[in-house]
Amino acid sequence: MCLAVPGKVVSIDDSTDPLTGLIDFGGVQKQACLEYVSDVKVGEYVIVHVGFALQRLDEESALASLKLFEELGLLEEEFGDAWEQASKEAGTA
Amino acid sequence: MKYIDEFNDPQLARRLLDEIRATATRPWALMEVCGGQTHSIIRHGIDQLLPEQVELIHGPGCPVCVTPLEVIDKALEIASRPGVIFCSFGDMLRVPGTDRDLFRVKGEGGDVRVVYSPLDALELARGNPDREVVFFAIGFETTAPANAMAVHQARRLGLSNFSLLVSHVRVPPAIEAIMTAPECRVQGFLAAGHVCSVMGMAEYPDLAERFRVPMVVTGFEPLDILEGIRRAVRQLERGEHRVENAYPRAVREEGNPAAVRMIEEVFEVTDRNWRGIGPIPASGWRLTDAFRAYDAEHRFDVSGIRTEEPAECRAGEVLQGLIKPTECGAFGTTCTPRTPLGATMVSSEGACAAYYLYRRMNAGAPQAGGSAQEQEEVAPVG
Numbered sequence: 001m002c003l004a005v006p007g008k009v010v011s012i013d014d015s016t017d018p019l020t021g022l023i024d025f026g027g028v029q030k031q032a033c034l035e036y037v038s039d040v041k042v043g044e045y046v047i048v049h050v051g052f053a054l055q056r057l058d059e060e061s062a063l064a065s066l067k068l069f070e071e072l073g074l075l076e077e078e079f080g081d082a083w084e085q086a087s088k089e090a091g092t093a
Numbered sequence: 094m095k096y097i098d099e100f101n102d103p104q105l106a107r108r109l110l111d112e113i114r115a116t117a118t119r120p121w122a123l124m125e126v127c128g129g130q131t132h133s134i135i136r137h138g139i140d141q142l143l144p145e146q147v148e149l150i151h152g153p154g155c156p157v158c159v160t161p162l163e164v165i166d167k168a169l170e171i172a173s174r175p176g177v178i179f180c181s182f183g184d185m186l187r188v189p190g191t192d193r194d195l196f197r198v199k200g201e202g203g204d205v206r207v208v209y210s211p212l213d214a215l216e217l218a219r220g221n222p223d224r225e226v227v228f229f230a231i232g233f234e235t236t237a238p239a240n241a242m243a244v245h246q247a248r249r250l251g252l253s254n255f256s257l258l259v260s261h262v263r264v265p266p267a268i269e270a271i272m273t274a275p276e277c278r279v280q281g282f283l284a285a286g287h288v289c290s291v292m293g294m295a296e297y298p299d300l301a302e303r304f305r306v307p308m309v310v311t312g313f314e315p316l317d318i319l320e321g322i323r324r325a326v327r328q329l330e331r332g333e334h335r336v337e338n339a340y341p342r343a344v345r346e347e348g349n350p351a352a353v354r355m356i357e358e359v360f361e362v363t364d365r366n367w368r369g370i371g372p373i374p375a376s377g378w379r380l381t382d383a384f385r386a387y388d389a390e391h392r393f394d395v396s397g398i399r400t401e402e403p404a405e406c407r408a409g410e411v412l413q414g415l416i417k418p419t420e421c422g423a424f425g426t427t428c429t430p431r432t433p434l435g436a437t438m439v440s441s442e443g444a445c446a447a448y449y450l451y452r453r454m455n456a457g458a459p460q461a462g463g464s465a466q467e468q469e470e471v472a473p474v475g
């Protein structure tokens with residue numbers, strides 16, 4: 001029930017109250033209420049639950065998370081020795 | 094698909110798992126609060142990929158599962174009345190009431206309709222002025238902005254034939270109830286990401302401090318869940334108990350203020366009964382006095398219905414993380430998604446249904462996943 005899926009805003013219909021727009025979910029398009037993300041722009045991504053966009057998806061944060069995951073792995077691979085591990089556990093990494 | 098594929102990357106998942114393995118030196122028990130996360134964890138076998146020190150305990154965060162039996166019976170009663178169009182999310186249809194479910198009521202001639210959004214129910218009310226349209230408004234904080242908007246619009250449009258049967262629940266009081274239970278083993282929480290997309294993170298620092306548990310706001314894709322676990326374990330190993338946001342692409346500190354304002358206009362906090370668990374103070378929302386006219390319980394005068402749960406079903410223990418579904422004697426035998434004894438076997442976010450779909454053959458061992466037909470039977474609503 002808390003399932004909410006990301007979709008791309010394809011168009012926004014200013015004439016409706018509440019504000020609605022067409023959202024693309026990887027090929028499937030559906031109308032959703034945009035009233036809670038009223039400053040959203042076409043081309044941006046929103047997270048949609050039961051026909052309502054609840055929040056805009058922040059591209060920068062998404063990329064930062066992915067970069068962090070990659071660096072975690074690289075740290076492991078490149079410096080994955082006991083000393084590195086110890087320094088991490090000490091909270092310096 | 095953007096924002097899904099990247100957060101399913103198996104290579105990055107392995108890196109996160111390695112990192113968790115390197116961090117965990119002692120046994121830790123974490124609870125994922127949300128049923129959507131439970132579904133994702135079991136589906137991807139995340140619990141079985143984790144180092145054995147890290148145990149995931151499944152929480153009560155499936156609104157379909159915790160909607161009390163008496164509310165289901167009220168829904169059945171209202172849906173059976175002539176002149177009513179009863180609208181619900183699809184996964185409420187097979188939730189067992191005392192002696193039948195909504196599916197059965199539909200078979201017996203009741204006008205029960207599955208809607209994708211509460212606004213669809215509102216449309217039905219506009220199109221059928223001679224009928225009473227009732228929407229079954231269940232859900233956590235994630236769903237509340239949608240349901241609040243529906244009733245707000247009904248009033249704005251002057252629709253007098255629309256009402257809500259409200260059974261809304263709130264996460265923070267449930268966390269408090271779990272932490273104060275004597276058998277509680279939970280040492281850290283993965284807080285439900287989409288609840289926080291709406292409500293923000295302000296409700297959690299107090300809980301983290303009071304119960305000295307890390308609370309990591311966590312998303313739903315495999316990498317999101319692993320990152321939530323990684324951060325929670327790291328805090329535990331360091332003896333910390335803070336609120337952290339591991340889902341920043343969808344959760345802002347302040348949540349969604351416009352959505353919260355709408356919730357607060359339409360709903361007020363109330364005590365609620367949780368199916369299988371019992372009453373939890375201040376754990377739900379009901380319509381405020383200003384919107385009482387849209388309350389189906391009053392309109393149809395069903396507030397007197399009282400019920401008792403079947404003894405065989407151990408969903409209460411499942412929902413509190415005290416047992417795994419496979420420990421229930423009825424699991425997969427007398428209780429299946431087709432013939433559910435408890436609500437946790439109905440919704441795909443219910444732990445019993447998730448285990449049935451992905452773990453049935455060999456309890457405890459990874460499995461490829463249930464048949465397409467079974468998946469459909471417990472398809473999620475969102």
Ligand code: SF4
Nearest residue numbers: 407408421428435445
């Ligand atoms: S398997 Fe069925 S009977 Fe057992 S706890 Fe789950 S829902 Fe209840």
